[in-house]
Amino acid sequence: MAGITYEDFIDLSYEPADSDLVCAFRIAPAEGMDVADAASRVASESSNGTWAALPTGEGFTDMGATAFAIDDGEVAAGETTEIRVAYPAGLFEPGSMPQILSCIAGNILGMKAVDSIRLLDCEWPEGLATSFMGPQFGSDVREEIFGVSDRPILATVPKPKVGLSTERHAQVGYEAWTGGVDLLKDDENLTDQDFNPFHDRLVESLAQRDRAEDETGEPKSYLINVTAGTNEMLERVDQVAAEGCEYVMVDVITCGWAAVQAVRERCEELGLAIHAHRAMHAAFDRLPHHGVSMRVLAQIARLVGVDQLHTGTAGLGKLANEDTVGINAWLRDDLYGLSDVLPVASGGLHPGLVPDLLDATGTNVCVQAGGGIHGHPDGTHEGAKALRAAVEAYAEGISLESKADESPALATAIDKWGTE
Numbered sequence: 001m002a003g004i005t006y007e008d009f010i011d012l013s014y015e016p017a018d019s020d021l022v023c024a025f026r027i028a029p030a031e032g033m034d035v036a037d038a039a040s041r042v043a044s045e046s047s048n049g050t051w052a053a054l055p056t057g058e059g060f061t062d063m064g065a066t067a068f069a070i071d072d073g074e075v076a077a078g079e080t081t082e083i084r085v086a087y088p089a090g091l092f093e094p095g096s097m098p099q100i101l102s103c104i105a106g107n108i109l110g111m112k113a114v115d116s117i118r119l120l121d122c123e124w125p126e127g128l129a130t131s132f133m134g135p136q137f138g139s140d141v142r143e144e145i146f147g148v149s150d151r152p153i154l155a156t157v158p159k160p161k162v163g164l165s166t167e168r169h170a171q172v173g174y175e176a177w178t179g180g181v182d183l184l185k186d187d188e189n190l191t192d193q194d195f196n197p198f199h200d201r202l203v204e205s206l207a208q209r210d211r212a213e214d215e216t217g218e219p220k221s222y223l224i225n226v227t228a229g230t231n232e233m234l235e236r237v238d239q240v241a242a243e244g245c246e247y248v249m250v251d252v253i254t255c256g257w258a259a260v261q262a263v264r265e266r267c268e269e270l271g272l273a274i275h276a277h278r279a280m281h282a283a284f285d286r287l288p289h290h291g292v293s294m295r296v297l298a299q300i301a302r303l304v305g306v307d308q309l310h311t312g313t314a315g316l317g318k319l320a321n322e323d324t325v326g327i328n329a330w331l332r333d334d335l336y337g338l339s340d341v342l343p344v345a346s347g348g349l350h351p352g353l354v355p356d357l358l359d360a361t362g363t364n365v366c367v368q369a370g371g372g373i374h375g376h377p378d379g380t381h382e383g384a385k386a387l388r389a390a391v392e393a394y395a396e397g398i399s400l401e402s403k404a405d406e407s408p409a410l411a412t413a414i415d416k417w418g419t420e
């Protein structure tokens with residue numbers, strides 16, 4: 001009787017087809033399990049197999065994956081090695097990220113056959129990649145919304161994160177925008193609470209935005225956090241468009257990729273850009289040998305279509321993050337004509353860190369500073385001026401110290417926080 005067992009899911013002579021999705025995993029085989037056996041179980045359980053031998057016969061299309069490469073065939077207990085698995089296109093539902101993840105990042109992350117397993121990287125075939133909308137604007141937001149091409153766009157989150165009244169929040173926005181910041185950004189845990197309701201915040205902040213635009217002559221915008229249950233979130237997206245804002249902010253991990261796909265479709269109709277915050281990403285990517293890497297999370301975010309994505313500070317800021325430079329490069333690389341994504345550097349940044357940061361990330365980025373602006377000894381407006389002066393110094397090719405001669409705000413920031 002024809003049937004399938006774990007052994008059918010490994011073939012080290014297999015050459016992936018162009019239409020295959022190829023995934024790299026780092027695995028630590030469980031005690032008494034050799035690498036090949038562990039690899040075959042990863043391929044099996046993430047495609048169409050299970051622990052028992054299964055009869056197949058008539059009316060069955062084999063969608064089994066193949067473990068086709070193993071870095072190190074023998075590893076000591078607790079050690080890890082990298083394997084690669086090829087998945088046939090037919091296994092997946094085009095355009096459904098939840099379905100794809102149910103395969104490549106599903107039950108296998110809990111299998112006893114491995115002590116740990118991490119989805120490191122994916123090579124997306126054209127058919128599958130282009131079944132997603134991709135970003136509407138990507139890094140073109142810099143030019144299209146702000147008319148900027150030679151410097152990073154600057155964003156700030158009012159701090160304290162929550163608790164400011166709507167009026168205070170909007171006023172902080174005005175002070176930051178007139179100080180030289182391009183974008184006001186809500187914090188991830190500010191949504192529609194009584195002390196600062198969503199719609200009031202939207203209307204009042206945009207009113208201050210308009211004032212700041214009139215005074216500075218520069219386009220300004222607002223990353224308002226629409227994150228909520230999907231239907232409610234779509235309602236908020238409609239409100240944002242109705243009030244004349246250019247962006248929505250979505251926390252993509254906490255609300256889930258299906259919801260992000262729904263927001264992307266709505267933003268296509270409304271011409272809105274999507275700023276992706278990634279709270280909870282560390283639950284997936286912090287431990288080096290388990291979970292899903294930030295590289296893969298960033299790939300998913302680009303496919304489902306966010307325009308801006310937090311990717312870390314190249315190790316300079318307050319939060320642990322992996323491979324900012326490598327991830328940013330992938331977000332810019334060609335991907336079958338899909339738009340790129342603008343990386344966002346955020347988390348513990350201040351003007352003194354700008355030269356090292358931009359040396360690592362380049363200037364085609366968004367730089368966000370919350371504490372690094374609102375913690376400035378002379379307040380938000382001066383904090384914003386200091387950050388703007390720092391990025392202008394970089395664009396002009398001069399040192400922070402020279403720029404500080406003409407910018408007291410920057411001089412004060414450097415006094416306070418230094419340049420490291």
Ligand SMILES: O=C(O)[C@@](O)(COP(=O)(O)O)[C@H](O)[C@H](O)COP(=O)(O)O
Pocket residue numbers: 157159161187188277278279310311312318319321344345346347348349368369370371372
């Ligand atoms: O709440 C915060 O910590 C921030 O608002 C930064 O504030 P500060 O500028 O005051 O540090 C952002 O949410 C983090 O940067 C997100 O992390 P990541 O960018 O790594 O996703």
Ligand SMILES: [Mg+2]
Pocket residue numbers: 157187188
């Ligand atoms: Mg935050």
